[in-house]
Amino acid sequence: MLKIDNLHARVEGKEILKGLTLSVNPGEVHAIMGPNGAGKSTLGNVLSGREGYEVTAGSVTFNGIDLLALEPEQRAAAGVFLAFQYPVEIPGVNNTYFLRAALNAQRKARGEQELDSMQFLKLVREKLKVMQISDELLHRAVNEGFSGGEKKRNEIFQMAVLEPKLAILDETDSGLDIDALKQVAQGVNAQRSPERSFLVVTHYQRLLDYIEPDFVHVLAGGRIVESGDKTLALKLEEHGYAWVREHGEPAGASA
Amino acid sequence: MSQALPFVEAMGAATLPVSGIAWLDASRREHLDAFVAAGLPDTRMEAWKYTALRALAQRRFAAGDARAIEHAVDPAVFGLPGVYGPRLVFVNGVFRADLSMLDALPAGITLQPLSQALRQDAESLRFVLSRHEAEQGDAFVRLNAAMATDGVVLTLEAGAKPDAPVHLVFLGAPAEAELAWHLRTIIELGEGAELALVEHHAASGEQQHFATLVSDTYLRDGAVLRHVLLQQAAAGSSLIRRSRLQLGRRAQVSSHVLELGGALARHDVRAELAGDGARFVTRGVFMPRGRQQVDTQLAIRHQALGTASDSVWRGVADQRGRGVFRGAILVAPGADGSDASLSNKNLLLSPNAEIDTKPELEIHADEVKAAHGATVGQLDERSLFYLRSRGIPMAEARALLTVAFCRAVLDDLPVTALREHLAGLLALDLPT
Numbered sequence: 001m002l003k004i005d006n007l008h009a010r011v012e013g014k015e016i017l018k019g020l021t022l023s024v025n026p027g028e029v030h031a032i033m034g035p036n037g038a039g040k041s042t043l044g045n046v047l048s049g050r051e052g053y054e055v056t057a058g059s060v061t062f063n064g065i066d067l068l069a070l071e072p073e074q075r076a077a078a079g080v081f082l083a084f085q086y087p088v089e090i091p092g093v094n095n096t097y098f099l100r101a102a103l104n105a106q107r108k109a110r111g112e113q114e115l116d117s118m119q120f121l122k123l124v125r126e127k128l129k130v131m132q133i134s135d136e137l138l139h140r141a142v143n144e145g146f147s148g149g150e151k152k153r154n155e156i157f158q159m160a161v162l163e164p165k166l167a168i169l170d171e172t173d174s175g176l177d178i179d180a181l182k183q184v185a186q187g188v189n190a191q192r193s194p195e196r197s198f199l200v201v202t203h204y205q206r207l208l209d210y211i212e213p214d215f216v217h218v219l220a221g222g223r224i225v226e227s228g229d230k231t232l233a234l235k236l237e238e239h240g241y242a243w244v245r246e247h248g249e250p251a252g253a254s255a
Numbered sequence: 256m257s258q259a260l261p262f263v264e265a266m267g268a269a270t271l272p273v274s275g276i277a278w279l280d281a282s283r284r285e286h287l288d289a290f291v292a293a294g295l296p297d298t299r300m301e302a303w304k305y306t307a308l309r310a311l312a313q314r315r316f317a318a319g320d321a322r323a324i325e326h327a328v329d330p331a332v333f334g335l336p337g338v339y340g341p342r343l344v345f346v347n348g349v350f351r352a353d354l355s356m357l358d359a360l361p362a363g364i365t366l367q368p369l370s371q372a373l374r375q376d377a378e379s380l381r382f383v384l385s386r387h388e389a390e391q392g393d394a395f396v397r398l399n400a401a402m403a404t405d406g407v408v409l410t411l412e413a414g415a416k417p418d419a420p421v422h423l424v425f426l427g428a429p430a431e432a433e434l435a436w437h438l439r440t441i442i443e444l445g446e447g448a449e450l451a452l453v454e455h456h457a458a459s460g461e462q463q464h465f466a467t468l469v470s471d472t473y474l475r476d477g478a479v480l481r482h483v484l485l486q487q488a489a490a491g492s493s494l495i496r497r498s499r500l501q502l503g504r505r506a507q508v509s510s511h512v513l514e515l516g517g518a519l520a521r522h523d524v525r526a527e528l529a530g531d532g533a534r535f536v537t538r539g540v541f542m543p544r545g546r547q548q549v550d551t552q553l554a555i556r557h558q559a560l561g562t563a564s565d566s567v568w569r570g571v572a573d574q575r576g577r578g579v580f581r582g583a584i585l586v587a588p589g590a591d592g593s594d595a596s597l598s599n600k601n602l603l604l605s606p607n608a609e610i611d612t613k614p615e616l617e618i619h620a621d622e623v624k625a626a627h628g629a630t631v632g633q634l635d636e637r638s639l640f641y642l643r644s645r646g647i648p649m650a651e652a653r654a655l656l657t658v659a660f661c662r663a664v665l666d667d668l669p670v671t672a673l674r675e676h677l678a679g680l681l682a683l684d685l686p687t
Contacts, residue, residue: 048644051636076646088641092659098642101655106646141659158645 001026001197002166007058009046016042018222027194031208032201033233034219035241040201041085044170048082049075077109079165083155083172090142098142099161127160131187149180156187168199173207185210205237218244260294260312267291269318272404276377287401295394305579305611306521306550311493316435316465323349326428328459333424337672338453340419341366343407346426348436350405363415369406369439383441383471395495399437399467406439413445420451427489428459440470444478451481458489468496474506476530481509488516496522504530511668512539513677514549521550528562535564538664543576550579557590569661570601572608583615590620597627602660658682
């Protein structure tokens with residue numbers, strides 16, 4: 001489904017990703033872990049097409065198409081979703097209006113029928129139940145005045161409505177207390193399916209107690225230096241990232 | 256030098272309208288002579304610093320449209336949801352009884368064209384018609400005083416509170432020549448009267464006319480005016496307006512303004528908070544694009560105890576559009592305990608767009624609360640990316656954020672249907 005091959009990317013002239021290679025199949029959950037500055041957030045931003053991230057080498061294909069050639073909105077329509085580490089507050093834009101505009105824009109781009117307001121409302125009601133989000137959040141402006149936990153839950157709720165093929169969770173656990181973390185994880189788990197893949201980017205192992213990954217990769221110095229199953233996350237928790245650096249980083253690849 | 260300008264020359268050569276009312280005809284002659292002598296203002300004058308009239312000065316306009324009564328007009332061009340009350344329609348400056356709706360006026364309201372009012376009782380209008388000019392009106396006020404033969408006279412008796420909003424429609428329609436037309440509006444709300452008023456400048460087809468509108472509004476003690484100004488003049492037209500409002504004790508004005516049309520749209524508003532506890536609230540959006548120039552000049556004068564004014568304005572300029580906003584608040588000596596706030600935030604959607612904003616505050620009284628500020632910025636890149644990452648295309652994302660930026664201006668508009676319609680106009684006016 002997602003094939004990242006030898007990806008190099010720069011931000012503000014500084015090379016952050018230095019030959020990242022990763023393959024994700026439908027239904028798989030991959031955790032990307034790594035120390036601060038390893039390039040974790042850069043990966044999510046490059047995949048979703050944020051401006052200011054320059055790909056200098058390598059390729060990314062998504063279901064056979066060149067993902068890097070697409071505009072952000074085309075990537076979304078193709079099924080890529082990024083749950084932001086810092087969701088943006090947009091005063092004056094109603095949450096429901098925004099979500100319907102987004103869903104219908106994606107459907108239109110895919111040549112599907114747009115949903116009218118009744119159909120959309122029905123869909124939203126179903127998804128609200130799963131996410132345990134109160135209606136009240138829907139009537140507010142996008143993320144405006146939301147608590148940290150509400151913002152992250154709103155991200156996952158958007159994901160539930162948009163039903164992407166690949167969801168990238170960018171440090172979704174950051175800033176959450178344990179209850180909020182559990183709620184968010186529950187929302188994610190409810191959306192796991194044989195067709196949907198996840199890239200869970202996180203600094204801490206904690207999130208992976210609740211979202212169980214099929215694979216864990218360690219990102220350091222702009223590339224993946226170690227891959228394994230979920231036990232790798234536990235090793236990291238025990239030994240710290242210094243262990244990976246000594247243990248796994250190839251010679252000459254230091255950041 | 257100014258006599259040589261084609262604009263002034265053409266106006267000066269026009270035949271003055273004759274009313275048969277001695278004082279009025281004499282005053283028209285005086286004003287035309289004064290206009291020709293002084294010519295047009297230039298950018299050396301503070302009030303015209305950012306709006307150059309060079310292009311206008313080179314043009315010649317024909318005075319009046321002899322066939323204005325014949326132009327076919329589709330009522331859809333001025334229809335507004337939620338606005339279904341009495342209506343007065345002018346096409347190219349000429350009253351159109353066939354498009355107006357003046358029968359079955361609610362109790363306590365008098366609404367008629369100025370031409371008719373002058374025929375019935377000119378003397379009662381003498382004071383008001385002389386007033387604007389007496390106070391050193393500029394070129395356009397003089398021109399209006401000389402040439403305006405029609406307009407609106409609207410009076411509400413004390414305590415009258417008609418339900419339906421009154422709709423004043425000023426339409427431009429294509430004619431054989433580029434026209435100049437001039438209208439004069441006089442509105443008086445008696446003690447405790449309440450009125451909803453929609454002032455609507457619209458276009459019935461493309462044209463490049465020049466128009467002036469001078470209006471006076473008097474609110475007696477406790478009167479309330481809810482005013483909506485929708486300016487959708489033709490893209491090639493020039494529209495110069497001068498509005499003066501005088502508020503008595505505890506009188507209240509709330510004004511929602513959308514400045515969308517015109518090649519050159521200038522509006523000077525002077526609000527005099529003359530009675531204790533008077534309150535003046537404005538909410539406005541101006542949106543110049545293409546080569547439009549939209550210039551709004553607010554002058555709010557707190558002249559009595561405990562008066563309040565609150566102004567929230569948004570400007571959005573795209574392409575080569577040019578916006579000018581001046582918000583001048585004066586708290587006069589003795590206007591103690593007044594409360595004045597003014598905010599003007601602006602958005603530039605293109606590197607060639609320009610907005611000049613100037614808040615001014617002058618306080619000569621005690622215990623005054625005053626706040627004012629102005630900003631000019633661009634669309635937030637993070638917000639744009641957020642919307643696009645959810646599948647919303649660039650143009651739509653820009654439009655969504657721009658409407659959101661302006662939305663606060665419409666939020667407290669009481670008529671839901673009209674509010675939604677106006678919000679829709681904001682979105683429509685954005686290039687995609």
